[in-house]
Each structure stands twice: as structure tokens, then as C-alpha cells.
Amino acid sequence: MTALLHQGHDEEAIAFLSLHASPLARLGKRENGGLSVYVRGVCEELGARGIHTDVFVRRTDPDQPEEQVMGPRSRIIAVSAGPSRPLPKYQLPLTRAEYLAGVRQFISQSQRNYTAVHSHYWLSAEAGAALTEDLGLPWLHTAHTLAAVKGELGFDGDGPERLVAERRAVAAGAKLVANTSAEANDLRRHYGALPGQCMVAPPGVDLVLFQPRDASRLRARLGLEGRKVVLFAGRLEPLKGPDTLLDAFALLPGVGGLAEPAQLLFVGELSSEGARVGQRREMQERVASLGLSNQVSFLGAQPQERLALLYCLADVVVMPSHTESFGLVALEAQACGTPVVGAAVGGLREVIADGQTGYLVKGREPQDYAAAIAKVLVAAPAAAERMGHAAWQRAQRFSWERTVDLLLPEYGLAPKLAVAVGRGCR
Structure with a gap:
């Protein structure tokens, strides 16, 4: 295809490809999770440094405007690809060709000169490869999760075409942006990524939004005093392990030492993958069979500001995931000064300091999770305060500024852009 070069365009920008989900959608709803947080966090930090970004998403509402402002110097561009409504995840691959055509059309008519392409998740990889060939630009790809890793654990939600798409991105020479060193190793081990093809750029956390604060009013409103x-917090799907947590919670009274009653809050909704297996219905039936209907609440997806308060009112956040490429929930909770009990898998091993900011649990046994949760809940006030402070301190190591510092050279941007606009030198 003829290169889509734009002579005379005076505004440079980076093109972000996110067919899968929009950073403007409510987190924990359908497919929106860590990917959306990552894209928004990076784009906001780039905007603070004077760098324009366009995030290309699939239109999911006929009234959705083509362009929406996400933040300073950052836009959401909605392209028509398939019907203009939310689709089950298994139907999204059918929209890839139309999505690419829509992105190409917008770029060809745009007054911006794109300087790099950064695709996210396997559904956007094909478009990333094609646009890179069109424009001759640096191409970065972030997988967020890997089919081969999920396959090792017995999860095959997306079929063989996902594995094929991920392998093609590696073979096509994309610069692979991994969230952790463990993910980089998985890319080399499962996909044959070449030496130097992977880079590690850990996600950050919004340390202004996620910080310790008084959540007593929300606690009272939810009837959680005492x-x-x-x-x-997360999508209610098998991969995230909410069933393991439910079984562990049912075992808490038998662990001993817990004087006050406990309440379990599930924040998040079904992904389309979860909906296909009836995850929420099965969980509700399980809650009833355990006699826990008054002790378990499903709050649905929550806006970020409310989620931050929920982290603050919680005594412990639990992530019993089968795999996590990073684990942003754990980082956000720790930034709020809340200990985290998480599975000893993937990025959680790099986010949680075992025994200091929470506990890592090996294996899938609910009894082991119950024991780790109880350790946090029955800790003496001084010990609980120390663990909460250590969690907060650990989160300070992760910022979007650091993430963008690592990405800048891969975008081909000048080192001077490491100085944030309006913030001066760091």
C-alpha cells in the first residue's frame, strides 16, 4: 500500500491502538481493566510533556463522537468496525480488518504527523504491523496478557487465532514492551523473541488519586462499621480467581483469632468471556449455598474515585489470579496503604513484598488464602499500621513518569522531552 506520509503537517503525535477497550470506559466493566489504565496513564504523562497522542478505539455506540478529549494533548478516536455496540469478546476478531481500514482513513486525512505506533493487546497487533509498514515508523506492542501463558494454565478463551496473532507480532519485529521481567522471559520462552527485542517498562500508578484517605463516611454508608x-477488584472471570476467594472467605471463621465479623466486597463486572461461562450466576448460587448472602456484596464496576475510597476502607485486598502480567489492582491498593494478599504468579511477585506489604500465596488452595487473609485481619494495630505504611512506600516506586522515561527512546523522541511541561526538571 502507498505510504501514508503527510508532508507539511506541523503537529506530531503517537498513535495508540486499542481495539479491545477504551480508556474512557468504566474500569471493571466488560473488558476494561489494566490495559485501559495503562493506556490512559501513559498518554496523560506524555501530554504533560507536550507530546500529542491519539488512541484509536472501536466505536461502541452510534452516538459516540469520532473525537473525544481524554486529557491535555490526548484524544480518543472512535472508528467504525462492526456494529456500533458492545460485542462479546469472541466476536471482536471479526472487526479487525474494518478497524484497520478506519484507522488508515483517519490517518490519511489527519493534520498530524505520526511518529510512532503503539499497539495494545493481540486484537490490535495486526493493525500495528500494517500501519508500521504503511508509515515506516517505530512499532511498539504491549501484550498485557499472553495466550501461551494462559494455555499453560488450561485457559483457552480466545482460540488459536490469538496465539497466531501474538506470534506474528513477534516475528514481524515489533518492539515488545513487557510489564515485568517475568513477562519478558515468557516472550522469549514461548514466542522466540530475539535478544534486545523485549524491553521492560513497569506500569505506574496515579499517586494523587490513590493515596491513604479517610473512608469512614463511605464505610458508614455501606453499613460496614464494626x-x-x-x-x-477486577473482572469477575475464572482467570481472576473470584471463586477461590469466595471459598477462602467461607473458611475464615474456622481459622481463628478473628473477633469482628467480616464482609467480602466484589468490585467489578463480568467480562464477555466470563458471561459465556455463567461466572456471576455460579458465584451467587455458591454464596447462597454457603449461607453467606449477608456477608458478600457485589458492587459492580465503580468509577476510579470511588474505587480509591473502597481500597482505603478495605482491611485487605485479595488477588487470587491464576496469572497476572503485572497486577495494577495490587499497586493501587498499596498506594492507598492497604495490604494485599495475592497469588505468587507473574507480576504480583514484583509488586507485593511478601511479609512486608502483604502476602504471596503459592498454589490454589482456599485454606492457604484464608490463612494469609487472617494474618492481615488479626494483626495488632501497630503491626497493621506498619504493613499499611510499607505498602504505601512500595507504591511510591512506581510512577507513570518512570514508565514514560523508559518508553521515550523507543518512540524515537528527543531526550529533552524527559522534562515535563509545566513541572520543570525532576
Whole structure:
């Protein structure tokens, strides 16, 4: 295809490809999770440094405007690809060709000169490869999760075409942006990524939004005074392990030492993948069979500001995931000064300091999770305060400024852009 070069365009920008989900959508709803947080966090930091970004998403509402402002110097560009409504995840691959055509059309008519392409998740990889060939630009790809890793654990939600798409991105020479060193190793081990093809750029956390604060009013509004609160935040799908947490919570009274009653809060909704397996219905039936209907609450997806308060009112956040490429929930919770009990898998091993900011649990046994949760809940006030402070301190190591510092050279941008506009030198 003829290169889509734009002579005379005076505004440079980076093109972000996110067919899968929009950074403007509510987190924990359908497919929106860590990917959306990552894209928005990076784009906001780039905007603070004077760098323009366009995030290309699939239109999911006929009234959705073509362009929406996400933040300073950052736009969401909605392209028509398939019907203009939310689709089940298994139907999204059918929209890839139309999505690419829509992105190409917008770029060909744009007054911006794109300087790099950064695709996210396997559904955007094909478009990333094609646009890189069109424009002759640096191409970065972030997988967020890997089919081969999920396959090792017995999860095959997307079929063989996902594995093929991920392998093609590696073979096509994309610069692979991994969230952790463990993910970089997986890219080399499962996909044959070449030496130097992978880079590690850990996500950051919004340390202004996610910080310790008084959540007593929300606790009272939810009727949680005098109760220990256990919190799960994420999509309700098998991969995230909410069933393991539910079984562990049912075992808490038998662990011993817990004087106050406990309440389990599930924050998040079904992904389309979860909906296909009836995850929420099965969980509700399980809650009833365990006699826990008054001790378990499903709050649905929550806006970021409310989620931050929920982290603050929780005594412990639990992430019993089968795999996590990073684990942004754990980082956000720790930034709020809340200990985290998480699976000893993937990025969680790099986010949680075992025994200091929470506990890592090996294996899938609910009894082991119950024991780790109880350790946090029954800790003496001084010990609980120390663990909460250590969690907050650990989160300070992760910022979007650091993430963007690592990405800048891969975008081909000048080192001077490491100085944030309006913030001076760091």
C-alpha cells in the first residue's frame, strides 16, 4: 500500500491502538481493566510533556463522537468496525480488518504527523504491523496478557487465532514492551523473541488519586462499621480467581483469632468471556449455598474515585489470579496503604513484598488464602499500621513518569522531552 506520509503537517503525535477497550470506559466493566489504565496513564504523562497522542478505539455506540478529549494533548478516536455496540469478546476478531481500514482513513486525512505506533493487546497487533509498514515508523506492542501463558494454565478463551496473532507480532519485529521481567522471559520462552527485542517498562500508578484517605463516611454508608472488609477488584472471570476467594472467605471463621465479623466486597463486572461461562450466576448460587448472602456484596464496576475510597476502607485486598502480567489492582491498593494478599504468579511477585506489604500465596488452595487473609485481619494495630505504611512506600516506586522515561527512546523522541511541561526538571 502507498505510504501514508503527510508532508507539511506541523503537529506530531503517537498513535495508540486499542481495539479491545477504551480508556474512557468504566474500569471493571466488560473488558476494561489494566490495559485501559495503562493506556490512559501513559498518554496523560506524555501530554504533560507536550507530546500529542491519539488512541484509536472501536466505536461502541452510534452516538459516540469520532473525537473525544481524554486529557491535555490526548484524544480518543472512535472508528467504525462492526456494529456500533458492545460485542462479546469472541466476536471482536471479526472487526479487525474494518478497524484497520478506519484507522488508515483517519490517518490519511489527519493534520498530524505520526511518529510512532503503539499497539495494545493481540486484537490490535495486526493493525500495528500494517500501519508500521504503511508509515515506516517505530512499532511498539504491549501484550498485557499472553495466550501461551494462559494455555499453560488450561485457559483457552480466545482460540488459536490469538496465539497466531501474538506470534506474528513477534516475528514481524515489533518492539515488545513487557510489564515485568517475568513477562519478558515468557516472550522469549514461548514466542522466540530475539535478544534486545523485549524491553521492560513497569506500569505506574496515579499517586494523587490513590493515596491513604479517610473512608469512614463511605464505610458508614455501606453499613460496614464494626466489620473487617475483604475486597476483590477486577473482572469477575475464572482467570481472576473470584471463586477461590469466595471459598477462602467461607473458611475464615474456622481459622481463628478473628473477633469482628467480616464482609467480602466484589468490585467489578463480568467480562464477555466470563458471561459465556455463567461466572456471576455460579458465584451467587455458591454464596447462597454457603449461607453467606449477608456477608458478600457485589458492587459492580465503580468509577476510579470511588474505587480509591473502597481500597482505603478495605482491611485487605485479595488477588487470587491464576496469572497476572503485572497486577495494577495490587499497586493501587498499596498506594492507598492497604495490604494485599495475592497469588505468587507473574507480576504480583514484583509488586507485593511478601511479609512486608502483604502476602504471596503459592498454589490454589482456599485454606492457604484464608490463612494469609487472617494474618492481615488479626494483626495488632501497630503491626497493621506498619504493613499499611510499607505498602504505601512500595507504591511510591512506581510512577507513570518512570514508565514514560523508559518508553521515550523507543518512540524515537528527543531526550529533552524527559522534562515535563509545566513541572520543570525532576
